[in-house]
Amino acid sequence: MPATLDRATVEQIVREVVLGALSGSPTNGPSTTPELVVSISARHLHLTDEHVETLFGRGRTLTVQKPLFQDGFFAAEETVMVVGPRRRMLPAVRVLGPTRPYSQVELAFTDAISLGIDAPVRASGDIRGSAGCVLVGPAGVVELTEGVIRAERHVHMNQDHAAWYGVKNGDRMNLRIQGTCSVVLEDLLVRADKTSKLEVHLDTDEGNAADLDHATRIELFK
Amino acid sequence: MPATLDRATVEQIVREVVLGALSGSPTNGPSTTPELVVSISARHLHLTDEHVETLFGRGRTLTVQKPLFQDGFFAAEETVMVVGPRRRMLPAVRVLGPTRPYSQVELAFTDAISLGIDAPVRASGDIRGSAGCVLVGPAGVVELTEGVIRAERHVHMNQDHAAWYGVKNGDRMNLRIQGTCSVVLEDLLVRADKTSKLEVHLDTDEGNAADLDHATRIELFK
Numbered sequence: 015m016p017a018t019l020d021r022a023t024v025e026q027i028v029r030e031v032v033l034g035a036l037s038g039s040p041t042n043g044p045s046t047t048p049e050l051v052v053s054i055s056a057r058h059l060h061l062t063d064e065h066v067e068t069l070f071g072r073g074r075t076l077t078v079q080k081p082l083f084q085d086g087f088f089a090a091e092e093t094v095m096v097v098g099p100r101r102r103m104l105p106a107v108r109v110l111g112p113t114r115p116y117s118q119v120e121l122a123f124t125d126a127i128s129l130g131i132d133a134p135v136r137a138s139g140d141i142r143g144s145a146g147c148v149l150v151g152p153a154g155v156v157e158l159t160e161g162v163i164r165a166e167r168h169v170h171m172n173q174d175h176a177a178w179y180g181v182k183n184g185d186r187m188n189l190r191i192q193g194t195c196s197v198v199l200e201d202l203l204v205r206a207d208k209t210s211k212l213e214v215h216l217d218t219d220e221g222n223a224a225d226l227d228h229a230t231r232i233e234l235f236k
Numbered sequence: 237m238p239a240t241l242d243r244a245t246v247e248q249i250v251r252e253v254v255l256g257a258l259s260g261s262p263t264n265g266p267s268t269t270p271e272l273v274v275s276i277s278a279r280h281l282h283l284t285d286e287h288v289e290t291l292f293g294r295g296r297t298l299t300v301q302k303p304l305f306q307d308g309f310f311a312a313e314e315t316v317m318v319v320g321p322r323r324r325m326l327p328a329v330r331v332l333g334p335t336r337p338y339s340q341v342e343l344a345f346t347d348a349i350s351l352g353i354d355a356p357v358r359a360s361g362d363i364r365g366s367a368g369c370v371l372v373g374p375a376g377v378v379e380l381t382e383g384v385i386r387a388e389r390h391v392h393m394n395q396d397h398a399a400w401y402g403v404k405n406g407d408r409m410n411l412r413i414q415g416t417c418s419v420v421l422e423d424l425l426v427r428a429d430k431t432s433k434l435e436v437h438l439d440t441d442e443g444n445a446a447d448l449d450h451a452t453r454i455e456l457f458k
Binding site: 122123124127200218219220 | 357
């Protein structure tokens, strides 16, 4: 059944669709079919503790607005202006918490192009040599010399899910989204660890290209 | 070889990538492989003669800015503001010519969502019951009660190309785009007639999801 979506709520940081049709037979692990959640991450950023203080004020920390699907992660109340090299800007990009050892801005290509930024496709954390930008907050400004990326599409899972699919951390899988705009997204990076919930992360370009909100069937396969 | 693209020129109405790798054997028709052009259409609109006059002034007609790949079609100098129901707007959406018997706004979902418009996926011209919007030009305003769509992905071709691929007008084909963000776009509508050049039309969500600008191989297949 297609997920329903109030189009007026699309500024929300993450849209999630749960259809959970899985292909193939379990190769191993639990015999019950894991439920598959596909989330569209809108543009967002991660900050260091130091940058939170520079942007929002001395002694300030992030305030939880809404927990995300993965335990411990959250959308913060805080937003910043992201300014590109041509003085184009996105006025309110959401900060996700918790803080990290590096600051990183994750944009869809449509966003990056509108800013005039040539964002490379990278796994989260792999920001070396990526594009820079300027972050403007209510209390200060941070100039990032690197850190603007398009997050590589990926799937989080725990070791039981990995065993079920017959994959391991670092492998690649494919995601078929069927509906009004059917696509197969290839080469999703598998990020398997001990604790993650099963969740595919796409960006808004990918989710909108596939019309994920009106999908009738979703299939994750090797 | 990947196409090169100046990211600063992305406001251009159409980005084209020619890689032309075709799969399969010709089933019929000419034995030489047709060159495949894949074009990303940015948001744009088509207008009636009457709406051109309302928006730009009595007696006004469209001015050619740049010819498009298909003979006789062009990007016009004229742009209009497109306003959604929540008073959000896109300030300068390009008009494509020539004029048509109906006015129609073609948006990617990312655009439509930013305007708060729930655009259906439709073949060009099939606007009945689609969303409306307000168009604002330098000389006047047009309220469209319908006409805002996401153009269904499609491929133009002539009868020789159709014979080569073994398809006919109205059939569906698939497009594989290989590169940094490989995808298979399924169910492209075949629009075959006597005179069209071979050209796939995608919107910006599809082109950006696939990172078409850095594609290394493109394959159109049944």
